[in-house]
Amino acid sequence: MKNIQFSFLIIAILLFACGNQEQEVSKSQIEKPRTIVTTDGEVDDVDSFIRFLFYTNEFDVEGLIYSSSQWHYKGDGQGTTFTSEMSSTAERYGERTELRWPGTTWMQDLIGKYGEVYENLKQHADGYPSPTALMDLIKVGNIDFEGEMAKDTEGSDWIKKVLLDDDDRQVYIQIWGGTNTAARALKSIEEEFKGEENWDEVYQKVSNKAVLYTVLDQDATYEKYIAPNWPEVKVIYNSDQFWCFAYPWVTRVPEELRQYLSGDFFKEHILFDRGPLAGAYYTWGDGRQIENDDEHDHGDLEVMEKFGRKQYDFISEGDSPAFFYLLDVGLRSHENPAYGGWGGRFVQSKSNPNRWEDGKHVTDFNPYSEESDATYPQTRWIKEIQHDFAARAAWSVKSYDEANHAPEVWLDHDHNVKAQVGETVELSGGAKDPDGDELEYVWWHYLEAGSMNGVIQIQDQNTSKASFVVPDEASPGETIHVIFQVSDNGYPVLTRYQRVIVEVLD
Template sequence: MKIKTILIFLFLFTVVAHAQQNSSEKTRLLILADMGNEPDEEQQMMHMLMYCNEFDLEGLVAVSGKYLQPASKNPYRQVLHPELFHHLILGYSKVYKNLQKHADGYPEPEFLTNLVRTGQPGYGIESTGEGLSSPGSDLIIRVVEKDDPRPVYIVVNAGSNTLAQAIKDYEKAHSAAELARFISKLRVYENGAQDNAGAWICAQYPEINWIRSNYQTYCYGGPANDGIADNKGDRSRLGPHTWGEYEYSSIGQHQWALQHIIANHGAFGRYFPLRQFENGHVTFLEGGGTIPWLGLCNKGLYDIEHPHWGGWSGRFTKEKVKNFWSKHTSVNVDEKEYGDFYMFIEAEDQWVNPETGKEFNDWFTPIWRFRRAFFNDFQCRMDWCFQPFEKANHNPNAAVNGDRSNRIVFLNAKPGEQILLDGSASSDPDGDELEFLWWCYAEAGTYPEKLELKNAENQTFNFVVPKDAKGKEIHIILEVQDKNEIASLFDYGRIVINVE
């Protein structure tokens, strides 16, 4: 059988890729968060600042939502708290110079300070309209209007009404064609659907690219059903146990964080709070606001233009789904007033945890399959706050046939064709030994059968395209892991094979 070798100059065999897959480009990111609702927002945003060299951060907007609004019984939660962004940026400034020793691209603290705004102070779509513009909604318009062809990835970690206000204001002052271009640049990830504005937006502007996550977004450390105290019930709801020797509970997660994030990790580590409610209950780490941006750290794995492909931000349906209601009853009652709406929603994966042999097969698995990797990643990155380069661990670089660019690779092939994939040019900046794993991400493609890959732990790998795969798409993932005494770090390469 003829062997088709993928050359280093991958463009000879690729289809035209989206601009997002150009390794020289980062994703433009704007975050809306109900800062002050509870400590999880500070945990999420502190975590995000440790990775802010991986994307182009363009806005940090304090907004309202179901839990932080004028109707709250807690006076602190009746108003917005942009000062918490400034508090975290102050902590970041204390370690900024040391972070620069480990990676390029960390923005200056003053730049981050200038991104902070306040959004709609009131709750829901009712707090939008004529004369209700906010500094946050104005910022959204300026960001989207920039002379920059890249889409704007908007993470909504609370209510969406500040985004709704921006769209209303833009629509009033522009033509229908200009509004269409404005909407076309938006890529929205709505975490938890925490007000009624998301459904209103999608009903009014059905062409908008909108992801809604009711559950995957909470799986960074949390249980499948986040409404039940995870350390008092069925522990399997927590997913894979990824916090070492500490107990399989929320308490164990915070003990892990105390060791690897907070204590003896430089000035910034102390800005990571305990996530504790007024009744004293300690719950799982980071709520839902980490997962939406986390996928942006893996350019070779995740693509915001194809949320059904999966990655560290989860995996979603290829087509929009009708009326995927918020999990919050008080929100979805309002949502039913606006007419039908369509969104990309959570999809299922099947995965066997290699550490335990336990199989997972549900909505939460697209996150849980990567949880070991991103817990290790945060742990190692926190060392960058105070350690010199030689005493910290850094991510390996996964290279497919010599291409180190972290671009997603596109190939055309024929049924029965044999393809040689070569990861031997992968490297590690610390000189660590590397382990390789090639695996088929079946749910990301369109070929229905599970493919068992032989010699999948070798640097080079021969893949035979199934003879019955004509017209299908197959996704092969190269997973490279370093062997380091601090914790193993990962990098990925995705090969998308179009079977002609």
């Protein structure tokens, strides 16, 4: 009898070990998003890039490309004059030989500061690329003038190479300035392959791989070249929601949330005693100015007072939503831009099914103003996003035991479920915290992300197990999105999620 019991024990141990091994394999197989950053080097690009470096462990970074825009270009060095194709910029600047060009060394300088905190960051998370690896990804793209895409450049050639490689994963090209360097890469592919036997295959491959996340149109190359010639290239177009993370944030962010963009927040969490990378972050009244950019006068105390800001207040990171969208915090927004997440919420264009847009018609209910708000799909995450940034900055200087790390959150059932009108949907999830912190649970209905307009009543919403009844006003085929949100009680408080999508059946 003892031998039989012993045999069962051995089998149980082996099965448990195999199960754990399968779980570990599945975790390791989760793919990071591939991404390329193109940037024109404005002050908000610099601050976006500083934050981006703290998150490089979350991506497969494939390129860091200097590009131009309607606001920044180098000129050709021969005195050639240029007038913007964008009417507002043409009126503002007129004819120029160059415009506020910040140079092509600032990314290298910041990666150097990243290198000083790299070993400490590695204590907190796997996957941070070495400073050398990041340096090797820096390329100079099309920078002579706004919208210049007549010639191949090191940057456009690099994007072309990535789009044509044998890795079939999508490549998210973040457009922090103009689209011209990305457009040149696509144009070069067209020039090389169009008319050849394999053109259809190459066209489809590139169209399937390339995803542009653009923050405004900062030159005319998307409209003039990419849209008519590469209509199947996917685009996420942020023209409005990003403003809560950009220059006019005070007008877009509810007063109750402005504390997370205040000078007090940045003094405590980012600028001081957080190492050289976080310390390089530009804020209002910090006494610093980007060379050759006289419009970056935010550091001047008199200018600060003129605009009613306080010292060390947030200036702008208008481009950061492009990589917020790629962060896997459990919201599943990478599956469909309409789901909404840290990078905003978008709807499919009526004229181009491969283009997703925001705008005045894409709104979430703002509980602070009690109105529908076109910025709130992005604004609603500010507290959690800023706390996350604060934690990453602390990783620069603190040991693992001293710092905070986000909880791991899961569901005990499928992420997609089906239910009929009147049926009770049982929700169950769990979480664990790597630091042993206490956890707070909440299940909430993300009304705007789903297609059902009715409100659900979630029972036991502050526990790990909750439920709701599919309401009578639901119709077959409609969807209900429920977010399982878990926050720890560490400092700063960190939050992660899971999303359940319920499809209403006949």
